[in-house]
Amino acid sequence: MTLVLENVQKAFGDVPVLRGIDLTIVPGQMICLIGASGSGKSTLLRCMNLLEPIDDGRILLDGVEISEPGHDPQPVRQRIGMVFQSYNLFPHMTAVENVMLAPRRVHGQSRAALRPRVEPLFARFGLADRMEHYPDQLSGGQQQRVAIIRALAMRPEIMLFDEITSALDPELVGEVLDVLRHLRGEGMTMVLATHEMGFARELADTVCFLDQGRILEAGPPSQIFETPQEARTRAFLSRVL
Amino acid sequence: MGSNPSYPRTKRQIYEARQRRRANLIGGLSTAAVLMAIVLLVPLAPGWAAVKRVFFNGEVFAKTFPGLLNAFLLDIAIFLWCAPLIAVLGLALAIARDLRTPALTPLRLAAVGFIDVFRGLPVILVIYLIGFGIPGLGLPRPWNSPYLWGSLALILVYAAYVAEVIRSGIESVHDSQRNAALSLGLSGSDVMRFVVLPQAIRRVVPANMNLFIALQKDVALLSFIGPVEIFRQAGVYKSLYANFTPYLGAALIFLAITIPATRYADHLMNRQRKARS
Ligand SMILES: Nc1ncnc2c1ncn2[C@@H]1O[C@H](COP(=O)(O)OP(=O)(O)OP(=O)(O)O)[C@@H](O)[C@H]1O
Ligand SMILES: [Mg+2]
Numbered sequence: 188m189t190l191v192l193e194n195v196q197k198a199f200g201d202v203p204v205l206r207g208i209d210l211t212i213v214p215g216q217m218i219c220l221i222g223a224s225g226s227g228k229s230t231l232l233r234c235m236n237l238l239e240p241i242d243d244g245r246i247l248l249d250g251v252e253i254s255e256p257g258h259d260p261q262p263v264r265q266r267i268g269m270v271f272q273s274y275n276l277f278p279h280m281t282a283v284e285n286v287m288l289a290p291r292r293v294h295g296q297s298r299a300a301l302r303p304r305v306e307p308l309f310a311r312f313g314l315a316d317r318m319e320h321y322p323d324q325l326s327g328g329q330q331q332r333v334a335i336i337r338a339l340a341m342r343p344e345i346m347l348f349d350e351i352t353s354a355l356d357p358e359l360v361g362e363v364l365d366v367l368r369h370l371r372g373e374g375m376t377m378v379l380a381t382h383e384m385g386f387a388r389e390l391a392d393t394v395c396f397l398d399q400g401r402i403l404e405a406g407p408p409s410q411i412f413e414t415p416q417e418a419r420t421r422a423f424l425s426r427v428l
Numbered sequence: 429m430g431s432n433p434s435y436p437r438t439k440r441q442i443y444e445a446r447q448r449r450r451a452n453l454i455g456g457l458s459t460a461a462v463l464m465a466i467v468l469l470v471p472l473a474p475g476w477a478a479v480k481r482v483f484f485n486g487e488v489f490a491k492t493f494p495g496l497l498n499a500f501l502l503d504i505a506i507f508l509w510c511a512p513l514i515a516v517l518g519l520a521l522a523i524a525r526d527l528r529t530p531a532l533t534p535l536r537l538a539a540v541g542f543i544d545v546f547r548g549l550p551v552i553l554v555i556y557l558i559g560f561g562i563p564g565l566g567l568p569r570p571w572n573s574p575y576l577w578g579s580l581a582l583i584l585v586y587a588a589y590v591a592e593v594i595r596s597g598i599e600s601v602h603d604s605q606r607n608a609a610l611s612l613g614l615s616g617s618d619v620m621r622f623v624v625l626p627q628a629i630r631r632v633v634p635a636n637m638n639l640f641i642a643l644q645k646d647v648a649l650l651s652f653i654g655p656v657e658i659f660r661q662a663g664v665y666k667s668l669y670a671n672f673t674p675y676l677g678a679a680l681i682f683l684a685i686t687i688p689a690t691r692y693a694d695h696l697m698n699r700q701r702k703a704r705s
Contacts, residue, residue: 236611265613275608279626288622289612334608341612 188266188344188376189213190235194244195254197227197234197400204230206400207244212345212378217371219387219408220380222397223423228380229272231397232347235378236269265293268338269347272354274330276322282333283309283318286340293341301340308336312366328359335366346370348379384427388412396420481671488673492665496677499661503647506579506657510647511640513583518590519629523620525595539591546588552649555581559653574654582650586643593635597628634697641689645682658682 190212197205204227212218220228233239235246237253237260246254253263276285286308287301309315312332322330331351338346348367352360364386370377371390381387387394387408394411396404396419404411404420412428415421470476524532524539546554558581563572570576601624609619651660658678665674 233607238607238610260610261613261615264611267611269608269611271604271608271611273604275604277605277609277623277627279630289614292615292618292622293613337612 189247189249190267190345191247192235192244193247195231195234195241195246196243197230197239197241204400205234205241208400208402210395210402210405212376214344214376215374216392217377217390218379218393218395219391220378220395220397221382221384221387221411221423226397227400228397229349232269232349232378232380236267236347237263238269265289265341266344267347268341268343268345270331270334270338270349270351272350274322274327274334274354276330276334276337278322281319281321282314282325285322285333286337289337289341305336305340308339311369312336313362326359327355328362331355331363332366335363335370339370345376345378348377348381350380350382352381352383382427384412384424396423398423483672483676485669485671485673488665488669488671489677492662492669492674493677495665496658496661496674496681499656499658500678500681502655502657503644506575506582506647506650506655507640507644510579510582510586510643514586514590514640514643515636517583517587519594521587521591522594522598523625525591526598528616542584543588543591546585547592549585551582551585551646552652554585555649555653557581558584559650574650578650578653578655582643582646586639586646589639590636593632593639594628596635597632598624600631601627631700634693634700637689637693637696641686641693644685644689648682 192208192210195205195208196203208231210218220231222228230239234241234254237258240256241254244254245252248263248266252258253260276282277288280288283302283305286305287298290296290301291298306315306318309318312335314329314332314336317325317329317333322333325333335351352363355363360383364383367377367379367386368390379387379391389408391408393405394408395402396411396415396417398419404415404417411420412424415424471480521539521543524535525543527533527536527539555578559574559578562577563574566572605623605627606619609623610616614622647657648659651657651663656664658681662674662678666672
C-alpha cells in the first residue's frame with residue numbers, strides 16, 4: 188500500500204487552504220504533520236480520506252487515482268482509517284456496537300463472528316471492561332481509544348489521526364499516545380496531525396512542517412527539530428517548544 | 429448538586445429554601461383569593477342561574493357521561509390506527525425530502541410538494557375535500573366509508589407535520605457524526621439508517637408527542653363528515669336534552685388524556701435539554 192499526493196490543491200471558496208502538496212507515504216511509515224492552527228493539517232487528512240474533494244492535483248492509492256471526480260470513495264475509506272479530535276463515537280451505541288457497525292455492514296459479518304475478533308482489541312487497549320458502556324459513560328481518553336479500535340476493526344492499511352489528543356485533559360493524553368506507540372510497534376502506516384512535538388520527535392520517520400497550505404520543510408525529526416532550514420519553521424518551533 | 433434540597437446545609441441553601449417558602453406562600457394566597465372571588469362573584473351575575481342549568485347540569489352530566497366515554501372509544505380507535513401510519517409515512521417523507529441522488533429527484537420533489545400542500549391547508553378543509561370528495565365518486569362499500577377517508581385526511585396532514593419535525597432532527601445531527609461514519613467506509617444509506625436517523629428520531633420524540641396530542645384532538649373534526657365520535661355524540665345529547673352540559677363532559681374527557689400527555693412531553697423535553705447542556 189502506497190499513498191502518493193501530487194500537487195494537491197484545495198480552496199474553500201476563494202480561500203486557498205492547500206497550495207500544492209506533494210507527499211509519499213510508504214508501508215510502515217509514520218509521518219507527523221506539524222504547523223500552526225489553520226495551516227491546513229486537518230484539511231489535508233480529510234482530503235486523503237476523500238471526505239473533502241480536491242480541486243487540483245492527484246491522490247494515488249497503489250497507483251490508482253482515487254481523487255478523480257466520480258471515483259467511488261467507499262472502498263477507499265475502507266482501506267484508510269481515520270480518527271478525529273472530537274472522538275465522534277456514535278452516542279446511541281455501546282462501545283462494542285460502535286466498533287462492530289462498519290464490519291457488520293460493510294463485510295456482512297455477524298456479531299457472533301465479530302466479537303471474538305474485537306474483544307482482543309479492547310483488551311489490548313485496556314478497555315475489556317468497557318465494551319458495553321455508552322460513550323457518555325466513558326472518559327475522553329477511553330472514548331478516543333474506542334474510536335481508534337473502531338477504525339482498526341476495519342483492518343485499514345493506513346491510519347490518519349487528526350490531533351487526537353488535543354481535546355483530552357493532560358493526564359489522559361498519555362494513555363492515547365501509548366496506543367499510538369503500540370501501533371507503531373506493530374508497523375502500522377500512520378499519518379498524524381499533532382501538536383505533541385515530543386511525541387513526533389520520538390516516533391516519526393518524517394516530520395512535515397505545514398505553512399499556509401504548503402509543506403515548507405520535511406525530514407527526519409532530528410533535522411526538523413534540531414537544524415530547521417527555514418526561518419518560519421524555526422519561528423514556529425520556538426513558539427511551541 | 430448532590431445534597432438533598434429539603435435539608436438545607438450551606439448558607440446559600442438555607443437562604444434559597446426560605447425564598448422558596450415565601451414564593452410558595454404568596455403564590456398560594458393570591459391563587460386562593462382569585463378562586464374565592466370567582467366562586468363568590470360569578471353566581472351574583474344576573475344570568476348565572478340560566479348558565480348553570482344549561483352548562484353545569486349535574487343530572488344531564490350523569491346521564492350522558494357514560495355514553496360520551498363510550499363514544500370516545502371511537503376517537504381512540506381512530507387515533508390508534510392513524511398514528512402508526514402517520515409515523516411510517518412521516519419518516520418516509522422526511523427521508524425522501526433529503527435524497528441527494530439525482531435519479532431520485534422526482535421522489536424528492538414529490539415529497540417537498542406533498543409536505544408544502546398538506547402543511548399549508550387547514551385540517552378541516554382536507555377532511556372535507558377527501559372525506560366528502562372521494563366517497564362522492566360513488567364507490568361501492570366499504571370504499572365509501574367516511575372513517576376510511578376521514579382517517580386518510582388526518583394521516584396525510586399529520587404525516588406532513590411529522591416529516592418536518594423529523595427533518596429538523598436529521599439536520600440537528602452534527603456533520604462530524606456523518607464524517608466519522610463515512611470514514612469507516614459505510615454507504616450513504618447505512619450512515620443515514622444506523623447513525624443519523626436513530627439520533628434524529630430520539631431528539632424529536634417530545635416534538636412528535638405534541639403533534640400526536642394535537643392529532644387526538646383533531647380526531648373530533650371527523651364528526652363533520654359522519655363518524656359518531658365523542659364530539660358528535662355530545663351534539664346528539666345536546667339536542668336530546670336541550671342542554672350544553674354534554675359538551676363540558678366531552679371537554680373533561682379530552683383533558684383527562686391531553687393534559688397528562690402534554691406534561692409528559694414537557695418533562696421529556698426538559699430532560700433532553702438538561703442532558704445536552
Ligand atoms: N469547511 C470549511 N469551510 C471553509 N473554510 C474551512 C473549512 N474547513 C477549514 N477551513 C479553513 O481552512 C483553513 C485550514 O484549516 P484546517 O482545519 O485544515 O487547519 P489545521 O491546520 O488543521 O488547524 P488546527 O491546528 O487549528 O486544527 C483554515 O483557515 C480554516 O478556517
Ligand atoms: Mg485541525
